Amino acid sequence: MTLNKKSPFSAQNLLLLIPVLIIFGCASIQRPMGGPRDKTPPKVLKSTPVNPTRNFVAKTIQIDFDEYFKLNNVYQEITVSPDMVKAPEYNIKQKSLVIKLKDTLSKNTTYVINFGKAIVDVTEGNILKNFTYVFSTGQHIDSLNVSGMVSNNQQGKEKDVTVMLIPLKQDSIYFGKKKPAIYTTTDTAGNFKLSNLHDGDYKIYALKETGPNKIYDNEEELIGFTKNIIHLKKDTANIQLVLFKQIPAKLRPLDRKIDQDGKLLFTFNKGIDNPGVKILTPALDAEKIVEFSKKADTATIYLKTLTFDSVKVSFLSGDKPLDTITLRRGQRETYKRKVTLDYNLSSEKLRPGTELLIKASYPIENIDPTRITLTEDSVEVNDFNFQRDVNDAKKFTVKYKWRPGKQYNLAFNEGTFTTIYGDKNTRLVKHFELEKPESFGMFTLRMTVPDTGQYVVQLLNSNDIELRSDIITKNTSLVYKNFYTGKYHLKVIYDANHNGKWDTGSIKKLTQPENIWIYKKDITLRPNWEDTIDIEIPKEIRHP
Structure with missing residues (x-):
């Protein structure tokens, strides 16, 4: 007996089913989601010509990578040493970087192309740090190295710091004005290495910058240097660079205003030595009340009379005028105050x-x-x-x-x-x-000094806030009574200029920041507890 009902696998239905199968089939081979995050930067598979190459005559360099990548901040990150008048052209083709050399190369010269942090994978942003391509137009490739470590007196070893090597004859031209051609960045342990260097005399700097231009051009940036010239004739190791923030050369106001309650507020880019204030106009100097912050970089001025159109304030260091600032106010301005x-x-x-x-x-x-x-x-x-x-x-x-x-x-x-x-x-x-008394304890630090210098011993709480500071010049005992139970830290300043505080360095004066020694162990104070701790200050390690 023959049925009139259509089979579900008829030719017509099969044609409708094929696109659906194709769609689901394609979906089934998609890359699975999840899994560990890729933390590997692009890897160089091949360089043409090879890296390094002697007797280089090519006009184009091709570097092949194992994955797709991009170039970030080409003109800030990539440098060529020695400089080329016409900068190379950098192009990405699939997984390859093609470099076209536009300039005429000097004879018997080693060239180093430093990519800094420019090469980044496109998926996770992993950076291939400090990759260099080296070639020589002669038989010899420069092979001298300079290595060392960058640290910070306050925080220890510093990573991702730019270390710059500048030929001595170019120091006044490049430092603080142009991006150097020879540089590298520190690793996670603060170590650095500069390779393929030509013999000669150099200055070396470390820079922790606020921008990516490799130029020390911001007073908020940290800088380190050695005052000794590096006479590079053989590999040089163990260069120690200590970062510090310089005190700005010129006093500059960062903020100035008449607050909503009528007090005058001024903030400066640095503290003022022996600070003073004089109201020039109107004649209100006799009634002023001035309050400076601990670092003397902020001033609050209270004036009983607030009917002036403008007030001119002069800031002084001792008797020396530093800056004059004028503030204006509207005649209809009113002020609200609440005594607390x-x-x-x-x-x-x-x-x-x-x-x-x-x-x-x-x-x-x-x-x-x-x-x-x-x-x-x-x-x-x-x-x-x-x-x-x-x-x-x-x-x-x-x-x-x-x-x-x-x-x-x-x-x-x-x-x-x-x-x-x-x-x-x-x-x-x-x-x-x-x-309650049980919330407190007492301890004594028996301090041993290494020489006849002056030292500032600072006790800090667990938040690194200074609680007490003592100046010592000989072996002595420091007694701490009625301190809250908890953990404390100890910091010692090698007070070279005997002014009772830590002083930063200066490139212009060729002075390094004063050394700081941090006691590695926590000082733990228990309730109703008296403890004596022996502290031996190590001999100062002087900066080069």
Whole structure:
């Protein structure tokens, strides 16, 4: 018996099914997703002519890689040594780099093409660092090497730092003005190596820059150098370069403004030695109150009179004028202020053996002590002493025999303080207690110095914030009482100029930054614990 129903595999249906099978078939051979990330930079498979080549006469160089790549920052990263008047042309063809030489090559000369960080794979951005192609137009290829390490006094070994070697006769032409032809970058351990060098006299620099131009042209960049000239006649190793940030030669304002509360704010690119301020116009110099930051690179000026159209401020170092800045204000400008207080408390607790220190948000002109109340466990006490700081109109001290286990309530009722602007405080209350003795410990550092020099011993907390600084010149013991339990670090400055602080270097003066030694072990302070630690400061390793 014959059925009239069509078979599902008829020719017509089969034709419809073929495209679907093709689509799914193609999908099944796609690259699987996931898997480990590719961290390998492009690999050179072949160079034509070979790398290196003697008696070079070619006009074109082809370098074949194992994967697709791209070139980043060609004119910043790629250099040719010695310089070519006409720069080469760089073209990418599939997985190959084709270099066309446009210039006439000098005879019996070794050329080095340094690609820096220019060669990058297209998928993950992995960089082929410091790849060089070398050729010579004569029988000899320069083969001298210079190697060493770059470090930072503050942070240790530095990676990805540009190390530049400049022929001595070109130093004044290139340093800080042009990209050098001979350079490399440090590895993860701070090591560097410059190869295929010609004999001669060189200056060497290390540069941690803010941009990719290989030029020291920004005062925020870190620089390192050796004051000794490298007389390159044989391989030279163990060059030590220490990075530092120079103090800018000229004082320059970074910010200047009249704040919303009327105070004048100035920020500079460096600190001012023996800083001073003079109000030139209007005649308000006698009423000014000036507050400099610890580094003397920020100044806050309070003026009682705020009706001027403009104010001209002169900044001085001692009696020497450094800069004059003018600020203008609108006649309709108004200012909003609120008196607040800061205390030397940690989590509302006062450290034993200390007085309660208070700092107001604005200079205080008058105080009404009758409006101050202090209670101990809710009982009012009167035998406390409230004192002004004779050198700072914003600071005060409350002296009292604080006792453990007691709850204190200090209230500055409305109108206790009157600022220089005539503003009065609203009621301000502070609750606190004396920190328990078991939260503190004591330790002694028995310091041994290597010679008769001067050293600055700094104690830092776990956040590397300086807590205390001592100057020593001989073997001595430093006692640290009532310090919070926890971990501390120790840093020692070799104070070469005996000014009690760390000083950076200067290329112009050929001075290196002062050395710093960091004690490798943590100092762990336990509750109710007294410990003695022997610290031997190593002999200073002087920079070349």
